[in-house]
Every structure is written in structure tokens, then in C-alpha cells.
Amino acid sequence: MPLARELLIDGKDVPALSGRTTEDVNPYTGEVYATVAAAGLEDVTLAVDAADAAFAEWSAFTPFARRAIFLKAADLLDSRTEQVAEIMAHEAGGTRPWAHFNVGLAANILREAAAAITAPRGQVLSAQEEGVLGLAVREPLGVVAAFAPWNAPVILGVRAVAAPLAAGNTVVVKPSEDAPIACGLLVADVLREAGLPDGVLNVVTNAREDAAEIAEALIADSRVRAVNFTGSTGIGRIIGTHAAQHLKPVVLELGGKNAVILLEDADVDYAVDAVTFSVFMNSGQICMSGDRVLVHESLAEEFTRKFAAKVAALQAGDPTHPHTVVGPLITASAAQRVARLVVDAVAKGATVLTGGGQPEGSVHPATVLTNVPQDADLYYAEVFGPVCVVERFSDDATAVVLANATDNGLTCGIITENATHGLNVARRIRTGIVHINDQSVADEPHAPFGGVKASGYGRFGGRWGIEAFSNTRWVTIATQQAHYPF
Known part of the structure; x- marks a missing residue:
């Protein structure tokens, strides 16, 4: 019997409101590996509802409490190597060495995100007025829409959500139709088991024919404040255009030649x-x-x-x-x-x-x-x-x-x-x-990862990821009363 997975909204596994499902096919055998819920527009709204409602509490979590969740999730993911190898082989045709590489790097992305949570953030600024202290403070944005691809599903599924969550945002992730478990639901399972509160990470799976409509609705929701997408240059152009129409920052990591x-x-x-x-x-x-x-x-x-x-x-x-x-x-x-x-x-x-x-x-x-x-x-x-x-x-x-x-x-x-x-x-x-003195394929969780030209813009990794999914706010503190001209 194929596996069956539902949407993850507000910490609960729920079917699509329409009751629809879609097939997740093994690329080597052509057999159905799993069925997953096929979300509609109303499900997207519910997922954003949950993320928006969870934002205030999650952004107020102490850095050390947030870090503990990420470190536990990293260890849990390491312990699931054999499960990941099985999922990746059946869902995305991944070989065993590739699955092991995915687990190792993804776990370290979580550890690097944990380190970034408690790293110094912001600056003390010079002020032209006497007795004024200026601060540049990094603050989370709100709800982030994340799009995770199938090809390095665990690495890129984790990367799509780790920095946004570490920065104090909540996330709605739309995983690829070709690997919805490995690059979406599996990642959420690990973080949920590690203690991530309900609603902080929500997963919306969909049928292939609905992908464009679901993506556009997610980006267009006024409560979504930033977007990240990893995938082809062609689709990246569409995602970037939608984000620009709504004046939302976006990180795009796209194709290469x-x-x-x-x-x-x-x-x-x-x-x-x-x-x-x-x-x-x-x-x-x-x-x-x-x-x-x-x-x-x-x-x-x-x-x-x-x-x-x-x-x-x-x-x-x-x-x-x-x-x-x-x-x-x-x-x-x-x-x-x-x-x-x-x-x-x-x-x-x-x-x-x-x-x-x-x-x-x-x-x-x-x-x-x-x-x-x-x-x-x-x-x-x-x-x-x-x-x-x-x-x-x-x-x-x-x-x-x-x-x-x-x-x-x-x-x-x-x-x-x-x-x-x-x-x-x-x-x-x-x-x-x-x-x-090396070839072109390399990735380290603390390094700035991204391209130029048609390979996208913005950077994942380390402090660059935190900066991509947080805002700089200028705050001043006057230590004495000011004098005004009238």
C-alpha cells in the first residue's frame, strides 16, 4: 500500500478541504510511492492563518529556547538516515550516497541556524545629536513563503525553512510535487518532534496542475512578507515577478550552466x-x-x-x-x-x-x-x-x-x-x-550560497540567510531632553 500523507497546518495533519489527493510516483519503477493531500486556495489561506497567528509567540521565544529546538532537530535528522535513504530512493530516485550526503549537510544547516540564533545581531550607530544612542536592530519579517525543490530534497527542504525560522519568522512551505515528503513533510516532522510550536511551520502539498495557482495565492497573501524559491530559472522568473508585484523581498537560487x-x-x-x-x-x-x-x-x-x-x-x-x-x-x-x-x-x-x-x-x-x-x-x-x-x-x-x-x-x-x-x-x-583546485559542486551551511545573472539573487547560509529573512530597524534612545526650534 502506498504511503498517505496530509497537509500540516497549525501542528495538525489534515486533509485538503476538498478531499482531493495526488500521487507521488517512484521515478525508477513508475509505481505510486505515496498519495498526498492536494491543497486548494482555501487550504493556503488556512496555512497562512496558522503561521500568522503563531508569529507573535515564536518571534518572542528566547534565543536559547529557539536554538535548543534546532539542535535537537539536527540530531533527530541524523538518526533518520536510513529512513531518508528509503524515501529519497523511492520518491526522487536518489542513490544511497546522495541520501547520506543530504542528511549530513541538512543536519549541519540546522546546527548553523542554531548558532546564528544566538550570534550578535545589529549595530550601535553614531548619532549627530548629543546624548542620543542609535541602534540598528534586526527583526523578523513575519510569515515567509518557501518553495522547496526535489533534487536535493532534504538539503533544500531544510534550507528553505531554517534561516527564516531561526530569524523568528513563521513559514508556509510548498514542497515540490515530485518529492513532497522528502523536501517538505519529512522536514516538518523532524522539527515538530524537536518541539517546534504549532503553526510555526506549515506544509501545503498540491497536485501538479494546481502548482501555479497555489504559488500565486501564497505569494499574494498580504500577511506573507518574504519569499524564497530554489528551482529552475524559468519558474524563478515567475516567482520573482509575483513577489515584485506585491513589493515582497525574495531570495532566488536558480539554475546553472x-x-x-x-x-x-x-x-x-x-x-x-x-x-x-x-x-x-x-x-x-x-x-x-x-x-x-x-x-x-x-x-x-x-x-x-x-x-x-x-x-x-x-x-x-x-x-x-x-x-x-x-x-x-x-x-x-x-x-x-x-x-x-x-x-x-x-x-x-x-x-x-x-x-x-x-x-x-x-x-x-x-x-x-x-x-x-x-x-x-x-x-x-x-x-x-x-x-x-x-x-x-x-x-x-x-x-x-x-x-x-x-x-x-x-x-x-x-x-x-x-x-x-x-x-x-x-x-x-x-x-x-x-x-x-576543486570542481563545481560544493555546499557548506555557513557560507554565502547563491548566484548572479540568471542564477538568481540573494544568499542562503550563515548570517547571510538571517539577514535575508529579517529587517533592519533604526531605533534611537535620547538620554536627555531635546531642544526644538518652536
């Missing part, structure tokens, strides 16, 4: 391992995945030969198998989309070094291409699948031009044995994140 650059002083064997991880971890379904591998021409022949051989040996298929690296994409239609990008590139002159061919269900072969022309759709489109393009360059200036030749600007890896050389190149790369 990321490059890993192998400078002429790179260690080739290390680069092969690093790039393989960057491209094929979670079957390339990571916003930081390395779509493009830019290789100095002096290393290109050796690197390409060794890289193609390693990729060809990667095990693909069942995500529950302990040795699977390339599991299923989130849907069979997603795998077909990736296949069309490859077919189009080959038809326009690209060379397949390994892989290619048609997917088996939702599993697309690990694929490496070269000689991809600029008129191929793949040249500029984010792949979000197990495919990369290898391209040669002759000097640093050319590598920088190639890396920056995209509307996106999320992350970049620069592999070199010379940190000074790497830093010189990194300073010319237009991304929100860059890793020297």
Missing part, C-alpha cells in the same frame, strides 16, 4: 575524478553540476581519454543498488528531454565520446560530448542530467570568455596545482561561487 576549468598546470588524474563527481553526482540533477568541462589544449587528449573511460564504467540503474552512480532522472519525460538535447547536438556536428542513445525509462546513459556547436540547444541550455560537454582552450583569457558565455552565473570549478594562478582566473569568472 556551470564550467569546470582545467588549467594547464592541473593534475589530470585528480581532474578526472573531480569532474566525474561534478557532472554525474545525482545523475547531474544539481544546480551546481558541471555541464561544461573546459580543458587546456595541452591536457585535452590525456584528460578526454581517461575521463571517457571512467564515465563509461559508471554503474547506472536502480538507485537502491549500493554501487549505482547514475540513477534515474526525476521523470521519464525529463530523461527524454535530455536525450533530445543530445540528439540535437549530434545532428549539428557534436561527437559522442561515450554514452548517447535513448534512455531506459527514466535512466539516461552517462554521456560525454565534444565539438558541440553554438547553434546546438545543449550549448546554452542547462542539462540537469548525466551529460557534459568537453571543450578545449588555448589560454586563460579564452577559458574566461568561454566560462562566462552563459546567462547563468552560479558556480565554477578551477582545477590547478597553482593557487595563485587559480585565483587570478577566478577573479574574472562571473559567478556567485568559485572553487579553486
